[in-house]
C-alpha cells in the first residue's frame with residue numbers, strides 16, 4: 606500500500622514561510638495533481654515528499670511509514686523532472702540503469718528491467734543514444750523509463766511536459782495516465798497548466814500562497830469551485846465573475862440583480878439579506894446571446910472563433926466583461942451590441958468573503 610499522508614506540513618526558508626500547514630491524504634493508486642499559480646509552493650511540497658527538501662514542521666508518511674528523516678533513495682519514490690535531468694555523457698540505457706547499479710542490483714535484473722521499461726515506452730531504438738542525440742520528447746521518455754525501472758510505490762512528476770510542444774504534450778498526457786494505470790502506483794503530478802490538471806487527475810489539489818484552496822475531482826472543482834480564486838483559476842476560459850446585489854432570497858433560491866436583469870440561482874441564501882453584495886459566477890458555456898430578454902447587455906469587444914464554437918467577450922456600460930459562447934458560425938461582429946442570457950439552472954454565488962454559497966441544485970454551475 607502506498608498511501609501518502611501529509612499532516613500539517615510546513616516549510617520555512619529562513620523567516621519566510623512558504624508552506625503554511627498542509628494536510629492531505631492521498632490514496633493508493635490515485636493520480637493526484639497539484640495545481641496553482643507560479644510561486645504557490647507546489648514544487649516545494651513535492652520536493653519535501655521526495656526527500657529533496659527538509660520539512661520544517663508536520664509529518665509526511667508513505668505507505669504508513671513516517672519518512673521525514675528518511676533519505677530520498679529509501680522512500681520508495683521516483684521523480685521525473687521538467688528538465689529531464691539525464692547524464693549527458695551516458696547512453697539512454699545507462700541513464701535508465703544508473704540508479705539500479707548504484708544500489709547493487711544484479712546485472713541481469715537491471716538488463717531485464719531496462720528492456721521491459723523500454724518496451725513499455727516504445728524507446729527500444731533509442732537505448733544506445735546519448736541525450737544530445739534525442740528530441741525533447743524522447744529525452745522525457747528516457748527520464749520516465751529511469752523512474753519506472755526503480756519500481757517505485759509513488760511517482761512524483763514536476764511539470765514533466767512543460768518543455769514539449771503542444772501536440773506532443775497532449776499525446777504524452779494520455780500516455781502518462783495509461784502508464785499510471787498499468788503500473789498501479791500512486792502518482793503526484795505538479796503543473797501550473799489547469800488543462801493538464803483537468804484531463805489527468807483523479808483528484809486535483811488547488812494551491813495558493815502555500816495553502817490548499819480546494820481538493821476534489823476535476824468535475825467537482827470545475828462545477829463547484831469553493832471560492833472565487835478556484836473559479837477564476839480553473840477552466841479555459843475561466844468562470845465569469847460579476848459583482849451583483851441580492852434582490853430577494855427564498856428557500857433554496859437567491860435572486861440577484863445583474864446589470865441588465867435578474868438571475869435566479871439555486872443556492873442556500875439563508876446567510877444573505879436583500880441588498881447584500883455578492884459575486885455571481887457562471888461558465889462561458891452557459892451564457893448565450895439572445896434576441897429576447899437577457900441579464901447583461903454590452904458591446905462585443907473581442908471575438909474568438911474556435912471553429913466548433915465562438916467566444917464573445919461582451920463589455921457592459923460599467924466596464925464589466927462577460928464571456929459568452931455562440932455557434933461556430935456566429936453572426937456577431939466586433940462592436941455589435943449583444944444581449945446575453947444565462948441558461949436556467951446555471952450560476953454560482955460567492956459571498957463577500959469570496960466563499961461559495963452552498964448550491965441547492967442537483968448539479969451546480
Ligand SMILES: Nc1ncnc2c1ncn2[C@@H]1O[C@H](COP(=O)(O)OP(=O)(O)OP(=O)(O)O)[C@@H](O)[C@H]1O
Pocket residue numbers: 618623641642643644645646647648649650797
Ligand atoms: N531555496 C529557496 N530559498 C528561498 N525561497 C525559496 C526556495 N525555493 C523556493 N522558494 C520560494 O518558495 C515559494 C514557493 O516556490 P515553489 O517553487 O514551490 O513554487 P511553485 O508553485 O512550484 O512555482 P513554479 O510553478 O513557478 O515552479 C516561492 O515564493 C519561492 O520563491
